[in-house]
Amino acid sequence: MKLQLTALAMAAALSLPAQAQTEIQWWHSMGGALGEWVNDHAKDFNASQKDYKVVPTFKGSYDESMTAAIAAYRSGNAPHILQVFEVGTATMMASKGAIVPVGKIMTDAKVPFDPKAYVPAVAGYYTAPNGQMLSMPFNSSTTVFHFNKDAFKAAGLDTAKAPATWPEVALAAAKLKASGHKCPFTTSWVSWTQLESFSAWHNTEFATKSNGLRGMDARLTYNSPLHVRHIENLANMSSQGLFVYKGRGNAADATFVSGECAMTTGSSALYGNIKRNAKFASGIAPLPYYPDVAGAPQNTVIGGASLWVMSGKKADEYKGVAQFFAHLSKPEVDARSHQRTGYLPLTPASYHLTEKAGFYTQNPGTDVSVNQMIRKVTDKSRGIRLGNFIQIRTINDEELEQVWAGKKTAKEALDNAVKRGNEQLERFEKANKS
Numbered sequence: 001m002k003l004q005l006t007a008l009a010m011a012a013a014l015s016l017p018a019q020a021q022t023e024i025q026w027w028h029s030m031g032g033a034l035g036e037w038v039n040d041h042a043k044d045f046n047a048s049q050k051d052y053k054v055v056p057t058f059k060g061s062y063d064e065s066m067t068a069a070i071a072a073y074r075s076g077n078a079p080h081i082l083q084v085f086e087v088g089t090a091t092m093m094a095s096k097g098a099i100v101p102v103g104k105i106m107t108d109a110k111v112p113f114d115p116k117a118y119v120p121a122v123a124g125y126y127t128a129p130n131g132q133m134l135s136m137p138f139n140s141s142t143t144v145f146h147f148n149k150d151a152f153k154a155a156g157l158d159t160a161k162a163p164a165t166w167p168e169v170a171l172a173a174a175k176l177k178a179s180g181h182k183c184p185f186t187t188s189w190v191s192w193t194q195l196e197s198f199s200a201w202h203n204t205e206f207a208t209k210s211n212g213l214r215g216m217d218a219r220l221t222y223n224s225p226l227h228v229r230h231i232e233n234l235a236n237m238s239s240q241g242l243f244v245y246k247g248r249g250n251a252a253d254a255t256f257v258s259g260e261c262a263m264t265t266g267s268s269a270l271y272g273n274i275k276r277n278a279k280f281a282s283g284i285a286p287l288p289y290y291p292d293v294a295g296a297p298q299n300t301v302i303g304g305a306s307l308w309v310m311s312g313k314k315a316d317e318y319k320g321v322a323q324f325f326a327h328l329s330k331p332e333v334d335a336r337s338h339q340r341t342g343y344l345p346l347t348p349a350s351y352h353l354t355e356k357a358g359f360y361t362q363n364p365g366t367d368v369s370v371n372q373m374i375r376k377v378t379d380k381s382r383g384i385r386l387g388n389f390i391q392i393r394t395i396n397d398e399e400l401e402q403v404w405a406g407k408k409t410a411k412e413a414l415d416n417a418v419k420r421g422n423e424q425l426e427r428f429e430k431a432n433k434s
Contacts (some may be wrong), residue, residue, distance in 0.1 A: 021053040025079035027069060028307070030139070031061045031273050037341055045327045046427060052320035061249070062088070062305065069310070073098050079319055085137065085305040087389035089126065090212065094135060094387070094432045100309045101319070102325065103132045108315070109322035117347050118328070121373045125302045125383045133207045134308075136325045139268040140344040141304035142369050143189075143197040145288060149281040151262035153178035162263075162285030166233060169263065169288050173242035176262045183244040183261035185237065188252040190245075191396035192303060193265040193287075195222050198230060200381035201287050204294035207425075210379045212386040217430045220392070220421045223414035226293065231410035235403050245404045248397050254315050267303060268369035271342025285366030286372055293386040297377035301383045304343060344369055387428025392421040 031039045035058055042054040059065035062085040062231035072078045084092055092099055104407050115123050115133045119140075149159040155175045163169040173184035187193050204226055209218035237243035244261065246252035248300040256264040262398045264270075265287060274282050289296040309321055327333060334350035337343060340357050345351040351370060354360065360367040386392060399417040402408040408416075 010039045011162045022051060022316055022320050024052055024081065025323060026054055026056045026081040026083075026307075027054055027059045027065050027079040028083040029059065029065045029085070030083075031058060034139075034269070034341065036112065037337070041328065041333075041337075044333070045324050045420055047326065049323065052323060054320075055323055066091075066390075070098075073310060073312075076312070078312065080310060080313055080317055081324075082308045082310060083305045084135070084308050084392065085388075085395060086302055089135075089306070090216075090385050090389060090428070091127065091389045093385075094428075097391050098311055099134070100310060100311050101128070101132050101134045102136045102307075103134070105309050105318050106322050106325065111319075111322040111326050113322075113326070117349070119300075119344065119346060119351075119373070121344060121377065121383070122302060122344060125385065126306050128387075135306035136309075136328070137340070137346045138307045138328065139269065139304040140302055140306075140371050141267045141342070141347065142302060142344065143193045143265055144268045144368050144372070145257055145285040146264050146266060146270060146274065148256070148259065148262045148405070149283050150282070151176060151179075151181060155262075155429075157298050159281070160281055160285070162289055164270070164286070166230070166288045167291075168257075170233070170237055170242060172263065173237060173297060174240075177240075177242060177259065181262050182241070183246075184241075185243045185263040186224070186252040186255055186261040187243075187247075187264055188250045188266040188270075188379065188398055189303075190248070191393040194234065195227065196384050197287060197300050197303075197394060199227070200299060200301045201289055201297050202226060202293045202296040203378055203380050204293075205380050206384050207386060210382060211382075211384040213382060215426075216387055216432060217384060219385045219425060220418045223411070223418045225416070226290070227414055228410045231403060231414060235406075235410055238404050239406065245401070248268055256348065267342075268344065269304065269342045271366065272340060284368050286368055295378075297372075298381045299377050300369075300372040300391040301381065301401060302344075302373070339366075341364065344373060345421060386425060387432065388424035391424045395420045396426070 007095040025303040028038050038056050042056045048051050054199055058067050066088050069082045086346040099225045122137045122140045127133050145162055147162045150161045157172055163172045176184035205219045205221045209215045212218040233245055246255050253270050259280055331353050334346050338345040396417050399413040403410055403413045
């Protein structure tokens with residue numbers, strides 16, 4: 001009888017449902033190979049423990065996912081984690097009721113967390129004036145110069161040395177065109193590469209108030225003689241067929257990976273796509289600069305995105321978020337991500353792991369992004385954090401497209417872009433005055 005009761009008790013215990021996992025919703029904007037990378041992060045974390053299940057969901061472009069999250073928050077259905085690109089940082093910082101600072105999430109969950117363990121240039125961008133880290137660094141990138149070594153060889157150019165200055169870029173483009181290349185040079189993210197990063201790289205102000213880091217009353221200044229000169233040079237290259245504009249955002253990336261365009265300025269994270277899909281030998285080099293500008297080259301600024309935690313969730317769910325963030329920050333996990341994608345290592349520990357493994361020696365140029373970011377920074381090159389930055393970038397696209405089309409001079413376009421952009425800054429400042 002005892003045996004029967006024991007057997008029945010065991011059977012009953014086995015038939016009980018397993019304790020349900022707590023789901024953590026993660027909205028992101030990574031497609032293609034980077035989408036697979038995001039999914040792998042979730043799979044690895046989910047396999048490492050049994051209490052939580054991270055569910056990644058692709059929500060379109062950065063603009064689209066941010067808009068969707070705001071709408072979801074207002075209706076009470078926001079995700080736990082939202083990936084937001086760097087130009088949305090000021091907007092998220094101003095949305096105090098909608099987000100929970102990552103520093104608080106980690107402390108409340110009693111998960112070990114040291115903001116100083118992250119690369120200063122990365123962590124500093126996502127940190128409030130009071131020293132509290134607001135979002136978790138995730139896919140941080142910077143602008144670099146990519147070039148097609150096969151195209152260089154066919155044009156009689158040195159495949160081991162990319163153009164270091166803008167005059168050298170124009171000369172290389174002329175040789176590439178003469179060898180039959182219809183798209184010698186292009187660029188993605190025009191505002192980011194040719195105005196924002198360009199400014200920091202030349203230790204030149206993009207906006208007042210340390211490029212917005214010291215206050216919402218910043219105003220734009222990228223219609224300086226240096227900026228006008230650079231856009232004029234690109235316009236001249238465009239009229240000669242040496243620079244070919246391929247559209248907004250990262251539209252130009254595909255034209256480089258396919259081999260259509262031989263040189264491009266874009267994200268360091270293009271490396272993963274090139275490595276996987278390009279049918280030619282390629283190289284990565286620092287951004288070009290003007291050699292007569294004092295202080296150049298300085299350092300580049302952060303791009304990519306970070307992970308923000310939305311408010312209104314349960315304490316246990318936030319514990320899961322904290323555990324996931326701790327997982328992403330592990331040196332071995334972060335080192336694999338850096339090597340796979342071209343995004344910056346988030347911590348010095350993961351950088352040293354990568355270096356020790358010989359990755360940079362085996363893959364020349366993959367350390368360019370790191371070296372550009374870890375140079376000593378100044379108030380003009382620390383980063384750019386402005387309100388309504390998404391709208392400002394759109395304005396820059398609109399105005400510069402008039403230049404490439406020959407409808408406006410560089411000075412006219414930049415003057416108008418600054419005027420229109422400052423109106424956006426004034427609107428943001430007025431809306432967020434406490």
